Amino acid sequence: MKVLLTGGSSFTGYWFARALNLAGHHVVAPIRGSIDSYTEGRAVRVAALAEFADIRENVSFGDAAFLELAAGESFDLLAHHAADVTGYRSPDFDVGAALNNNTLNASRVIETLRDNGLKGIVVTGSVFESDAGVGDGAREAFSPYGLSKALSAQVFRYWCQRHGVALGKFNIANPFGVFEEPRFCNFLIRTWVKGETARVNTPLYVRDNIFVDLLAQYYVDYLQSVASGKARSSFGPVGFAETQGAFAQRFANEMRPRLGLECQLELGEQTTFDEPLVRLNTDHVALPQGWSHAQAWDLLADYYRDQIRA
Numbered sequence: 001m002k003v004l005l006t007g008g009s010s011f012t013g014y015w016f017a018r019a020l021n022l023a024g025h026h027v028v029a030p031i032r033g034s035i036d037s038y039t040e041g042r043a044v045r046v047a048a049l050a051e052f053a054d055i056r057e058n059v060s061f062g063d064a065a066f067l068e069l070a071a072g073e074s075f076d077l078l079a080h081h082a083a084d085v086t087g088y089r090s091p092d093f094d095v096g097a098a099l100n101n102n103t104l105n106a107s108r109v110i111e112t113l114r115d116n117g118l119k120g121i122v123v124t125g126s127v128f129e130s131d132a133g134v135g136d137g138a139r140e141a142f143s144p145y146g147l148s149k150a151l152s153a154q155v156f157r158y159w160c161q162r163h164g165v166a167l168g169k170f171n172i173a174n175p176f177g178v179f180e181e182p183r184f185c186n187f188l189i190r191t192w193v194k195g196e197t198a199r200v201n202t203p204l205y206v207r208d209n210i211f212v213d214l215l216a217q218y219y220v221d222y223l224q225s226v227a228s229g230k231a232r233s234s235f236g237p238v239g240f241a242e243t244q245g246a247f248a249q250r251f252a253n254e255m256r257p258r259l260g261l262e263c264q265l266e267l268g269e270q271t272t273f274d275e276p277l278v279r280l281n282t283d284h285v286a287l288p289q290g291w292s293h294a295q296a297w298d299l300l301a302d303y304y305r306d307q308i309r310a
Contacts, residue, residue: 001227002026004075004113006061007082007124008053009038011181012172012212014045016081019216020223021052028075030059030066045179062104070112077227078113081124083152088145098148103155110156110163120166120226123156125149127173127208127236127281135206135279142275168226171236173208173281175215177296178303184244188251188263189304197264203245204270206278210239211296217288236281258301259308 003020007013008029017027029049034057038046049055059065061082084098110121127133128142129150141147153169160167176185191198218237225231240247245267252263 001076001224002028002074003077003079003223004069005029005053005079005081007080008049008055009042009046010081011041011045011179012124012175012215013081014049014179015175015177015212015216016079016219017049017053018051019213019220020079023220023224025220027053028056028069028073029053030056030061030069032058032060034058041179041181048179060104061102062106062109067105067108067112070109070116074116075113076117076119077223078109078118078121079124079223080121080156083124083149085145088143091144093144093148095144095148095151098145099151099155102148102152106155107159107163110159110165114163114165118165120168120229120231121156121160122168122170122223122226123153125153125169125171125234125236127171127279129153129171132171133173133208133236133279133281136277139276139279142279166226166229166231167233168222168231169234170219170222171234171281172215173210173236173239173279175210175212177212177300180212184248185251188248189255189307192252192255192259192261192263193308195262197266198248199266199268200245200248201268202270202272203243203248203267204273204277205244205275206242206280207244207247208239208241208280209247210237210281211293211300213296213299214239214287214291217291218285221288236283238281238284241280254297255301255304258297259305 003025005027008017009031020027084101087093126149128146130141131139188198222235256263
């Protein structure tokens with residue numbers, strides 16, 4: 001297949017492009033800036049992305065350059081993974097601006113790609129959206145960012161129905177792995193490298209952490225099912241579904257012998273519950289043939305070892 005993948009410079013986007021390429025698909029990856037305009041971790045990912053994708057610089061979803069790309073080439077699938085994430089943790093996140101950026105000229109894009117042979121579209125969702133996954137309470141959006149993702153998916157649903165294009169939604173929980181953003185796992189490693197004890201302040205939250213390369217293989221399978229017309233409307237693979245305290249212990253137990261660090265943990269007494277206690281993806285699927293947790297932990301430890309030495 002020839003896949004038009006947005007968001008390829010992101011942590012998960014890089015792994016999606018890599019997995020698609022290794023599965024024999026041709027990936028065209030528009031990026032918002034020029035290759036040399038990115039910095040820090042994103043710059044590393046963009047440089048690596050060039051090995052697996054045909055990068056198109058200075059192209060954002062729905063803009064004039066994107067419309068020209070959609071009109072000038074034929075694609076089997078649009079994998080719309082890009083999203084406005086600027087200030088995503090903030091309660092002041094601009095939902096309207098994000099919705100506009102995520103869905104700019106969506107109707108025209110979909111119609112143009114359809115007329116050039118498009119078989120379907122897959123949009124990336126989040127388990128932290130409203131009505132996503134399983135959990136306690138009313139399953140409201142975690143944040144304004146989560147709300148923007150849910151609304152963006154609804155816009156695509158509307159226009160895909162109007163234009164007769166198959167739509168699938170791939171929901172992501174908490175991916176971790178090589179090239180990850182500096183979040184929970186990165187915090188643990190940085191703390192342990194300094195010889196300190198890592199304190200987990202929210203050990204009671206039940207979350208769904210998944211190896212990013214495993215997630216990427218599930219993503220490829222789902223895209224292929226959408227292209228064949230045999231996909232369910234949404235899919236959210238489950239990883240390690242457990243409390244954050246249990247996952248931190250799991251992570252420490254795997255890294256300790258591999259990195260030779262003490263990997264000490266302190267699980268705090270959680271008193272703040274600003275988020276739902278439980279939010280998990282829903283789909284339990286078998287591991288891909290040839291993939292193993294042991295090898296994934298080895299790969300991740302090698303990555304951290306290189307980061308420590310740098």
